[in-house]
Amino acid sequence: xxxxxxxxxxxxxxxxxxxxxxxxxxxxxxxxxxxxxxxxxxxxxxxxxxxxxxxxxxxxxxxxxxxxxxxxxxxxxxxxxxxxxxxxxx
Numbered sequence: 233x234x235x236x237x238x239x240x241x242x243x244x245x246x247x248x249x250x251x252x253x254x255x256x257x258x259x260x261x262x263x264x265x266x267x268x269x270x271x272x273x274x275x276x277x278x279x280x281x282x283x284x285x286x287x288x289x290x291x292x293x294x295x296x297x298x299x300x301x302x303x304x305x306x307x308x309x310x311x312x313x314x315x316x317x318x319x320x321x322x
Contacts, residue, residue, distance in 0.1 A: 265315075266312070266316050276305065277305055
């Protein structure tokens with residue numbers, strides 16, 4: 233039993249020291265920027281949903297507008313996510 237504990241301790245030590253882990257923290261400014269981006273995206277999303285609900289131009293035009301809004305929202309989320317990842321790495 234003592235050998236098993238020694239083997240497990242050695243294996244744990246090797247695994248813990250061989251895995252490079254980066255724990256980068258965002259600065260306060262970066263966190264504020266990220267929360268500001270989240271707020272802007274939330275407002276844009278709410279405005280888009282309201283406009284879509286009130287759309288009276290016909291099914292095809294409303295659907296095209298809705299699809300365009302989703303593409304823009306996805307792009308904004310991707311750009312903001314990339315900035316957040318960059319800030320964490322820096």
